[in-house]
Amino acid sequence: MEWLSGNNFLLALAVCAAAALSTVIGSLFVIFSREPNPRLLAFGLAFSGGAMVYVSLVEIFWKADAGFAALHDPRTAYVYATLAFFAGVLVLMAVDRWMPNPHAAITPGNGGDEHIKRLGVLAALAITAHNLPEGLATFLATLDNPVVGISLAAAIAIHNIPEGVSIAIPIYYATGSKRKAxxxxxxxxxxxxxxxxxxxxxxxPFLGPAVFAVVFGMIAGAMVFLALDELLPTAKRYAQGHETVYGMVTGMAALAASLVLFK
Known part of the structure; x- marks a missing residue:
């Protein structure tokens, strides 16, 4: 099949790696910026959340439905896609309960150096656990459709920046080492x-319409949960006005425009 070609594999891996690297940008903001702009952070997080919700419900969920429709009647396909969607929600809920993500919630000055350093390690472990399914989602979405995959990667990249901040702040303040951060x-x-x-x-070994349908349904559910549970509430905490709703709508519009332009 076309999506198993070597070129598509390398492109999907490159897109996934590029989204991941934005985590490092977060650490650079900590090291080189004097004063972060909370309103810009709120807008960026909401932009990412809106983009994720839109692409999940408008594009990725329906890829799951189409995959199941190749094997079942339309009603059964829709039921299976819906079940896969909520299975993705449950998986991310389980990950979140097992290791809550301290996304953008760690600040210096709330304890001694060892305490702050420990918070940094916990933040890194928690964010790493959350990054695993995000990486798979970006990779498989790009493997199937580069336009959708790149759009999803852009949204993930934006929300990875403050995650880098969450890791770098306590490590930097506890050790005084930019390199370690x-x-x-x-x-x-x-x-x-x-x-x-x-x-x-x-x-x-199992990739085919059924597996892609299940994976895309779960990706859609996981991305919506991530946006509603983490990105939008965090954006609201930093907002001083309507940055959250403006960012969310702008993110949706940006994803809509990209999908329309490249259909």
Whole structure:
């Protein structure tokens, strides 16, 4: 099949790696910026959340439905796509309960150096755990349709920036080492392409309409949960006006425009 070609594989891996690298950008903001702009952060997070919700419900969910429709009647296909969607929600809920993501919630000055350093390590572990399914989602979406995959990667890249901040702040303030702060974010960022490769290695022998349908349904559910549980609430905490709703609508519009232009 076309989506198993070597060129598509390398493109999907490159897109996944590029989205992951934005985590490192977060650490650079911590090291080189004097004063972060909370309103811009709120807008960016909401933009990412809106883009994720839109692409999940308008494009990715219907890829799951189409995959199931190739094997079943339309009603059964829709039921299976819906079940896959909520299975994705449940999976991310389980990950979140097992290791809550301290996304953009860690600040210096709330304890001694060892306490702050420990928070940084916990942040890195939690964000790494969340990055694994994100990497697989970006990789498989790009493998199937580069336009959808790149759009999803852009949304993930935006929300990865404050995750890099969450890791770098406590590591930097506890150790005084810019190098260690950057290395910590690099290691966390690697979870996305690594997660993509591990997931692909497991799924590759079984890839076909049914597997893609299940995976895309779960991706759609997981991305919507991520946006509603993490991105939009965090954006609201940083907002000082209507940045959250403006960012969300702008993110949706940007994804809509990209899908319309490249259909």
């Amino acid at each position: 950057v290395i910590a974010t690099v290691l966390s960022a690697l979870a996305e392409p690594v997660g993509a490769l591990i997931g692909y290695a497991i799924l590759a």
